[in-house]
Amino acid sequence: MSDSSRDTATGAGWDTEERGSYRELMPHRVEKLSWLNPKTLWPARNGVLASWFGDPTGRTRSRWVEQQAAAGAPADGVIRRKEEDHFSFMVIGDTGEGDEPQYAVVPGFLKVSEGTRFTVLASDVIYPVGSTDDYDTKFHRPYQDYQAPIYAIPGNHDWYDDLHGFMRVFCDAPPLAPQPVPRSSVRDRLRSLLWHKPRPADEQRLAAARQLRSSPAQQARQPGPYWAVDAGPVRIIGIDTGLLGTVDAEQGRWLREVSRGPLPKILVTGSPLYVDGEHHPCPIDGGGTVDDIVRDPEHRYAAVIGGDIHNYQRYPVPVGDRTIQYVVSGGGGAFMHATHTIPRVDLAHVTEDDFRCYPLRGDSLAFYSRLYGRRLRMRRLFTLTEAQATAVIAQRLGIPPTRAQNPPVRVTPRVRLIAGLLGAASRPGRAARLRLPVRKAYTQLFSPGSATYSPPFFKSFLRLDVTPQSIRLRCYAATGNRRQELDSPVEDEVTIPLV
Template sequence: MAHSSRDTAEGAGWGDHRPGEYKRLMPSRVEKLSWLDPRTLWPARNGVLASWFGDPTGRTRARWVEQRAAAGAPADAVIRRTDADHFSFMVIGDTGEGDDPQYAVVPGFLKVSQGTDFAVLASDVIYPVGGTDDYGGKFFRPYRDYAAPIYAIPGNHDWYEDLHGFMRVFCAAPPLAPEAAPRRPTRAWLRSLLWHRPGAADEQRLAEARELRSAPSQQAVQPGPYWAIDAGPVRIIGIDTGLLGTVDAEQGRWLREVSQGDRPKILITGSPLYVDGEHHPCAIEGGGTVDDIVRDPGHHYVAAIGGDIHNYQRYPVQVDGGRTIQYVVAGGGGAFMHATHTIPRVRVAQVAEEDFRCYPLRGDSLAFYSRLYGRRLRMRRFFTLTEAEATAVIAQRLGIPPTRAQGTPVRVTPRTRLVAALLGAGGRPDRTSRLRLPVRKAYTQLFSPGSATYSPPFFKCFLRLDVTPSSVHLRCHSATGTLDHEIDPPVEDEVTIPLS
């Protein structure tokens, strides 16, 4: 088994590695997405408009569900897959930028996924706005050789065109008829004037893209943007958290219904419930939260896996009755990397730092961002930290031992401490706190996508889950873009979850 980032720096992808062969999978021309480009920002305005003038996605989602029900989709939105006691499936989140980092995940994904029954894409299938015409290079082509069906839950980016592309590809749904705009000046009227709406899809282009995943074994039509899958001993439930990370009342009612019963359950959501050392229970319109449903001992949830944040995190949370639910973030499937070095020492829901896992490791994240900022600000000599320097300063600031053993001890210099503080490394506030550069919020929303790296290491990841009558074995594999990790994808984390 290949060394992981928890073992060696080489296992993280640092050092002199031969690049992988993922480029042979890519189209000859790839558009590099930039969130600094007004042509990208303006079509992606719907999230901002929804937060300012009210979120219409609940009503739009209801219209999609009504359309699918009229077309014969099961009323309970449950897919019956297999009665086998043993089966396996993949989870990969936030995939579709269509560039080097997304395609670098594919060789390892295909190798690890051999023998699996299906895959789930967890949030943000297509960047920047979920357009139908983008599915060829960002969904059908990269996963053309995955032999089993792929299901998906939408993320906020898939909603930037009112879910038209997502529903067309995954649900075989025709476009929704436009709704009449409000007639008098209201917040909804103003929103409707500014709202970005989908254009007509290129039907020939979509038909050609579908041919890339046209084998009978690859076909599946899901009942809507939220669904449940009964497979062997477990029920997998996927929910749609829309533009703003919430659940509408009708979906909430459905979620409570499909969560009943003794069958163990795994939630897949576009908005993780624990992330960055914080609890985000996910509000349901009309009252209650998604996490209330997950924690209810009568519902028998064993895990909740969320996308949206572009890295891997795991929180084993003890709940009533002495049970442990594994809360996982799994959004590292191809989009630009969200920092982990900004996560403070973990103390949440009785989960301590020693129980917490993340990928990339905080030191690798800091080293990655130091290079990125050094390049962007043209201050490489000042900002760039080696992985050993970054690991050492993270350990000092958080008061924890280094995650992986270091060779020669590294001295933490004033420059190292200053760079770590400027880049928002977790730890106690210091005199530089007010000078922090925008790493976590503004940077990851704007500058990170525009400054994405196109050479290894990439620090991407995906999950494989193997289910038996007694347990679910979850493994997080990394994808760095190096050849040795394509051949033998390292295991960055694994846990066995009992089903009893």
């Protein structure tokens, strides 16, 4: 097995220049997504409008579900697969930017996924606004050689198109009929006036794209934006958290219902419940939270996997006499969210010794130092080696270096300055210092616009092997380098008991 980033810098992809074969899979012309471009920002305005004028996604979601029920979708939203007691499936989150980082995941994914029965895409299938016309190069083409069904849950970017592209591709649903402009309040009228509305799909382009995944083994039709899959000894439940990371009352009632019963369960959500050292239980309209449902011992949840944040994290949270694995898996192709900003973990009885993330904090800091150095044209000042970044992270958090430092690296004042400017987390009690907007404004705006198109990319995906006794969850890395493409490193592994 190949070294991982926890073993060596080579395992992290730092010191090899041979790129993988992924570029052979890409279309000849690839549009590089930039969030600095007003043509990208303006169509993606619905999230801001929802936070200002009220979120209409609950009503729209109900209309989609009602339309699907009228078309014959199962009333309980459950897909029943005749899996054996032993089977495997894949999970990838936040995939669809359609550029080199997304395609760099594909060769390793195809190799690791051999023998799996299906894949789940966890959040943000298509960037920037979930348009039907983008599915050819950002979904059908990259996964055309995966000979099994793919199910998906939408993320906020898929909702920027009012879910029309998502519902067309994954549910074979016709467009919703237009609704009259609401007259109930000034806020509703303003929102309706400014709201980005989906444009008609290019039917010829969609038909050609569907031919790329047209074999009988690849076909899947899910009942709606939220669903459950009964597969062998487990039930996998996917929920739709819309634009603002909440669940409407109707979906909340459904979630409580499908969570009952003796089968162990895995929840897949577009909004992770534990992320960046914080707990986000996900409110349900009308009362309660998603995490209340997960923690109920009668519901038998073994794991929760969330997308939206573009890296990998795992929190093994003790709940009564069991441990629920809360996982972030959003490293499937979109630009990388920093991990070096995650503080020393100490919440819900999960300590730093229990916590896992990919990329490692030191690799994240080294990655962002190069990116900022290039963006600001100050490479000599900003760029940190992976060894320097690893050493300063260990010093700031008071933890041992994840990778052995041989010989030990001296943390100079310059290294400390750059780490502080780039938002590297520090131990509690330290005074806040000037820092650049790495975690919030930068990763939301400037990071996609400055995305790197040369390895290492620090992407990831999951394979889950299920038996009646346990679930084996492994996180695999995709760096874009040939070495890791031929033998994808395992960055994290945990076996979750079901008995």
